[in-house]
Amino acid sequence: MKHMDATPLCKRMAFLPVLLTSLLAVPLFAQEAIVYTTQADFVGHLSPGYYFNDFQSFPSGDQGLTSLPLSDGTPVFSFTISTEGALNNLYVVSGTLPSGRAMSTTVDSRDLLLTFTSGNVTAVGADFFLSDLAENQAGGSLAVTLSDGTSVKLGSPAAGAVEFRGFTTDSENPIVSLRLHPDSQYITMDNLHVGAVQATNEVPVVLSIRPVNENQIEVSWPLSALGYVLRAKLNLSSDGWIDVLETDAPSNGFHHVMVSTSAEMRFFQLQKP
Numbered sequence: 001m002k003h004m005d006a007t008p009l010c011k012r013m014a015f016l017p018v019l020l021t022s023l024l025a026v027p028l029f030a031q032e033a034i035v036y037t038t039q040a041d042f043v044g045h046l047s048p049g050y051y052f053n054d055f056q057s058f059p060s061g062d063q064g065l066t067s068l069p070l071s072d073g074t075p076v077f078s079f080t081i082s083t084e085g086a087l088n089n090l091y092v093v094s095g096t097l098p099s100g101r102a103m104s105t106t107v108d109s110r111d112l113l114l115t116f117t118s119g120n121v122t123a124v125g126a127d128f129f130l131s132d133l134a135e136n137q138a139g140g141s142l143a144v145t146l147s148d149g150t151s152v153k154l155g156s157p158a159a160g161a162v163e164f165r166g167f168t169t170d171s172e173n174p175i176v177s178l179r180l181h182p183d184s185q186y187i188t189m190d191n192l193h194v195g196a197v198q199a200t201n202e203v204p205v206v207l208s209i210r211p212v213n214e215n216q217i218e219v220s221w222p223l224s225a226l227g228y229v230l231r232a233k234l235n236l237s238s239d240g241w242i243d244v245l246e247t248d249a250p251s252n253g254f255h256h257v258m259v260s261t262s263a264e265m266r267f268f269q270l271q272k273p
Contacts, residue, residue, distance in 0.1 A: 032236065033150040033167040033175070042125045042166025043193065049074030050123065050195025055101045060094035062106055071118075077194045078118035085110045093188060095135030098161075102190035104131055112180040112187045116194070121175045125166025126192040130156040130185040137162070138185045147176035151237050156185075168197045170204075207270055212258065219257045219268055223250055228270040230257060236267055244268070 036042035051073040067082040068090055081103060083090055088107040094100065105112055114124070124146075132138040139158035145151040146167055154163045169175055180187045205225040212218050219230065230248070231241035249256045259266075 033146050033148055033169045035150065035152060036125065036166035036168070037164065039125065039127075039164045039166070039191070039193075042123070042164070042168075045168060045198050046123050046193065047196045047198045050193055051077045052194075053192045054099065054190060055092055055103050055192075058092045058101060058103075060092050060101060063090040063092060065090050073195060075120060075196075076118060077116070077121055077196075079114055079116040079121065079194060082113050082115065083107075083110060084113065091186070093131045093135040093186075095131065095137075097131070097135075097137055097188075097190070099127065099190050102127075102131070102188050103192075104186045104188040108133070108186050109182055109184055110187070111182075112189065114178040114180075116175055116177065119174055120196060121194055122171055122173075122197045123166065123168045123195045124175055124178055124193065125164065127162045127164050127190040128154055128156075128180060129162035129188050129190075130182055131188045132185055137188075140185050141183045142187060143181045143183075145179045145181070147178070148173060149236075153237060162190075164191070166193065170197070205270060207268060209268075215261055216258050217261060219244075219259055220254045221270060223253050223255060225270065227272050229272070230255070230268060231271050232266040232268050234264055234266060241269060241271060 036045070051070070053070070066089055067080055069078070069080045071078040081090060083105050085107055088105055088110050091104045091106045092101050093104045103112070128142060128144055130138040130140045130142060137159060138156060140156050141153060142156060143151060143153050144165055148169065150167060152165055154165065156162065167175065180189060205221055205228065207219065207221045210218050221228070230244045232244050233241050244257060246257050246259055
C-alpha cells in the first residue's frame with residue numbers, strides 16, 4: 001500500500017505572445033518549448049546517446065528517499081527526481097500498469113519534480129498519468145510544466161493507453177526543470193527520456209511583429225521559410241493551434257499579415273504541417 005494519507009508533427013519556431021488590446025505590448029518575443037504528443041515523433045528528434053529509464057530495475061514500493069540523483073547518456077545528462085511535502089517519498093508502483101513499474105510518490109495530490117543539473121538537457125519526455133492507492137492506473141487530470149513556462153494539461157485514463165508528452169528547446173535555452181502536478185490521486189511517470197535535440201542544418205526562421213498604426217500590427221516572416229503556416233491560439237495552456245485567417249500579402253521577400261489590435265490577446269507560431 002502507498003502511504004498513510006495526507007493529501008504532431010515537429011513544430012519549430014519562435015512563439016510570439018502579442019497583447020492585441022494594448023499596442024505597447026506588441027514587441028514582446030518569447031521562446032517556448034516545442035511539444036510532441038507521440039513517443040516516436042519525439043525520439044526521432046533526439047540525438048543518439050540520450051538517457052532512458054523505464055524504472056523496471058527499481059525495487060517496487062517506498063524508495064525511502066525524497067530525492068534521487070540520476071546520471072547517464074552520451075554526453076552525460078544529470079538530473080534529480082524529487083518529491084515535495086511532509087512524509088512524501090518517491091514510490092515505484094507495480095500494480096496492473098500496462099508498462100509494469102513506474103515512478104510515483106507516497107502521498108497523493110503532491111508534485112513530482114525533475115531538476116536538470118548538467119546544463120545540456122534540451123529534450124525531455126515521458127508517459128504521464130495517475131495511479132491510485134492500490135497502485136493501479138487511475139482516471140483524472142494532471143499538469144506538466146517546464147522551467148520556461150511551457151505547460152500542458154493532460155487527462156489520465158482509468159485504463160488503456162496513457163498520455164506521452166515530449167518537450168524540446170534550443171541549445172541556448174536548456175531545460176532546467178519539469179514539474180508534474182496531479183489534480184488528485186498519485187502523480188506517476190514512466191518511460192522517461194532525457195537528452196538533447198538532434199543537430200539540424202535548418203536555419204532558424206524569425207517571426208517578426210511591428211506596430212503599423214494604433215489599430216493594426218504586422219506579423220511577418222521570410223518567404224524563404226518554405227512550408228510554414230502561421231497559426232495562433234488565445235491561451236498557451238490550451239492544446240490546439242488554429243490557422244490565422246487574416247490575409248497574407250507577400251512582398252519584398254517577406255510574408256505580411258495585418259492583425260487588428262482590437263481583438264483578444266493571441267500567441268503566434270510558425271508550424272510545418
